[in-house]
Amino acid sequence: MKRSRLYPRLSAALMVSLLTIGCWQVAEGSWIYAKAGLAQFLLQRAWSRALAGEPMPKPWPWADTWPIARLRLQARAVDLIVLAGAHGRTLAFGPGHVSSSALPGETGTIIMTGHRDTHFRFLKELHPNDHLDLTGRDGITRHYRIIDRRIMDSRRDVIQTGPDKQDLVLVTCFPFEAIQAGGPLRYVVRAERVY
Amino acid sequence: MLHDFLSAHRHRAVHAVARLALCALLTTTGMGTTPPPASATESAESLRLGVVPTMSLNEVTEGALLFRTNQAGRYRPAPILKTDVQIAVTGIIVRATVRQEFTNPSRQKGDWLEGIYVFPLPENAAVDHLRMKVGERIIDGQIKERGDAKKVYEQAKQEGKRTGLVEQERPNIFTTSVANIGPGEHVTIEIEYQDTIRYENEQFQLRFPMAVGPRYIPGVPVIIEGQDPKGSGTRLDTDRVADASRITPPMQSPGQGSSNPLSLSLTLNPGFPITKIESPFHPIISIQDQDGGYKIALREDAIPADHDFQLIWHPAPHTESMAAVLTEQQDGETYAMLMLVPPTQHHEQTSRIPRDITFIIDRSGSMAGVSIEQAKSSLVAALSRMTAQDRFNIIQFNHMVRSLFPIPQSVTPKTMQQAIRYTEHLTADGGTEILPALRQALQSPQDNSRLQQIILITDGQVGNEEELFELLHQRVGSRRLFTIGIGSTPNSHLMRKAAESGRGTFTYIGNVNEVKDKLDGLFKKLERPVLNNITIDPAGWSGLEQFPATISDLYEGEPIVLALKAATLPSEAMLRGQVGTTTWSVPVSFHNATARGGISVYWARQKISALMDETYKGGSQEVIRKAVLDVALHHHLVSRYTSLVAVDVTPARPTDRPAAEQDQVTPVASTEDHAALTGLPRTGTGGQLQILLGLAALLLAGFVLGLRKQAA
Secondary structure (H helix, E strand, O other): OHHHHHHHHHHHHHHHHHHHHHHHHHHHHHHHHHHHHHHHHHHHHHHHHHHOOOOOOOOOOOOOOOEEEEEEEHHHOEEEEEEEOOOHHHHOOOOEEOOOOOOOOOOOOEEEEOOOOOHHHHHHHOOOOOEEEEEOOOOOEEEEEEEEEEEEEOOOOEOOOOOOOOEEEEEEEOOOOOOOOOOOEEEEEEEEEEO | OHHHHHHHHHHHHHHHHOOEOOOEEEEOOOOOOOOHHHHHHHHHHHHHHOOOOOOEOHHHHOOOOEEEOOOOOOEEEOOEEEEEEEEEEEOOEEEEEEEEEEEOOOOOOOOOEEEEEEEEOOOOOEEEEEEEEEOOEEEEOEEEEHHHHHHHHHHHHHOOEEEEEEEEEEOOEEEEEEEEEOOOOEEEEEEEEEEEOEEEOOEEEEEEOOOOOOOEOOOOEOOOOOOOOOOOOOOOOEOOOOOHHHOOOOOEOHHHHHHOOEEEEEEEEOOOOEEEEEOOOOOEEEEEOOOOOEEEEEOOOOEOOOOOEEEEEEEOOOOOOOEEEEEEEEOOEEEEEEEEOOOOOOOOOOOOOOEEEEEEEEOOHHHOOHHHHHHHHHHHHHHOOOOOOOEEEEEEEOOOEEEOOOOOEEOOHHHHHHHHHHHHOOOOOOOOOHHHHHHHHOOOOOOOOOEEEEEEEEOOOEOOHHHHHHHHHHHOOOOEEEEEEEOOOOOHHHHHHHHHHOOOOEEEEOOHHHHHHHHHHHHHHHHOOOEEEEEEOOOOOEOOEEEOOOOOOEOOOOOEEEEEEEOEOOOEEEEEEEEOOEEEEEEEEOOOOEEOOOHHHHHHHHHHHHHHHHHHHOOOHHHHHHHHHHHHHHHOOOEOOEEEEEEEEEEOOOOOOOHHHHHHHHHHHHOOOOOOOOOOOOOOOOHHHHHHHHHHHHHHHHHHHHHHHHHO
């Protein structure tokens, strides 16, 4: 008798807490994706200011980053504003340019990173000979052709870089579908400049 | 179960957000790199190998240290840096040696490296020695005007000599540069500094900061065309923080402690019996020796530099009164250090004056994680200490300033309820604009019938310290500012100086468990009368120069600490002061003063600090610079205007090659690049995992519902 009264209460409490946790987690998880998408809108505006010649157009007043390039893949409707600096903070809003690598327009290897489950998700669908367009702050669009894709172990492998190359390296985490973040594998796409 | 898992997951996310500055910044000089003709053969070799072994992908993933060569797109492995700290405490004087060993891991011939390391020291550290060790040789550093020292360093670098330079960026941030570390070579830089132990609330405290926290840099970036930024940090210089690029080293996540390990050991000779030694944040081993001293070591050999080291010891009760007089004779002058805890007057029951307390709480991005929780619980604990006759207000800030009430409100159940709810809803995000928040707090009119107190709760991670001091100096009036430092590595220079300018005190809270005790201590101070108008009787002194020149008000439990210089000392000095309306005086005898080395250094450091304060009190920059140079050069101290530089006279990197080859090297070196060297962060988010977990929880909820229906 006593047990049967206790049970509905317990199960109700359990249900309510499960519902709360569920909604909270879904909302928080979705927010990561929403932020990734929404930020790109604000960034597009900052980008046009960048093209107009503003040296460091902050997309929002307290931002510590600014757009430095626009990466496009016509075939897949990918249009991303690339941010200066590849820190965890900037990557939530867009792909980041590794500040120690070359800038678009300079000679040398350009390196960019992005989240495998948001902005750089499209990397897995890239094939050799696909074309990428990269617009620099100078407004000039340069074309790149994918020449290589590979999975590398970050504990062992090295990225090939060259002083007088004109290439673009895009790095993201691998596997794409991994549930937990932080594995050692990286997916590295290399493209060379075409004229 | 699910709860546990979720909280563990969240905890990790928080941890990742709270990335700490490893504060190592490394660049290559590119000097001595193989000249262009040779690099053609090198690329041929790399074709054969398939990869150019210049950058490991591992170093690209977690924000490790890469550094760029003068050739764009080419990287080298960073020098490895090991730090060893040895501290000797005798009485209240600290003498410490920080040993930084730079190793060039490269095996390739011609890979000469330059290492630049930005690191913190205690805010009152007087750095007076630099030694560079190369193999068996030891080269002593010379003190020079900052610009001259830099020139000596640059020239030695060009000539292929090993050279080391120590510069001060802030009173608590320093930079070491070492040039021409050959492949496979070690160069050790030893820095010695002196500091004093803080005595407060019947305990002695030593703090060693471990990391330069990521600082918020306000203002608009300023680029001077054709000129390199001043430093190689991750941020550009701005109109409000003109040296931002020198104080923002790249960061590393806490999990990656191994690339910059730190070891620490300590000898402690307190000079009196003590009851216990505590290290609240790091496990230690302490061994007592026969003569009352202690040897203390960290239980782990090398620790990641992510939380300040703190050591606390308590004197055994009923020892003689806590007064110390130390003297040193140098160049015909007598230097003295005086520390004295005034007797407390418990019997005097002064009526309690009503108070206006304005709380300012920092909710910027750097407070994310544990810090904001500490700040919130501190604020709630502080709110509960107020009484009905008091008035209060809460101001919170990140890049915006929000105030709970337009003007301070009386304490009623309703306002308290509002305040607690307001506090609980605070989340950490955004920039750190302390200045407008303080300005808002200083707007309320001054009222002499009430005690007006401002309590600032922050980690102080900003680069515009001097603007704040200036504002406080001009506007604080009869109000008092108390700072509460939060987090694992707060900017204690800002906290202490701000409290000093605001005539209050600084309290450091290192973790949530300490909140209650520390706030009890602070509120005791706020509630008891202060000892003010403290002066030293000038009779009997000749040529007295004392720092601080005006002695600030004392709160209960605090000591008077003075640095004195005079031609002759009297046998006894008289200290006078006032508590409320009663006068107070105590004689200090110089008869049995202990003679000790290092007192002149202490005096000089205090003088420099007092001179630097003039900058925000409106003193002329040039006058201050000259005065600081005088003291710093005479006492061999690093300051904002002086640096230590050491040059090994034996050239290390061959420069006696055929002239043709050398010619090709020089232009390369002149275009060398010192841009920021950040690594790449993790590129996966936890979003998917969270959504999946959420869906699983919802599914389970549905399942429970089904069961209930069945049961019904």
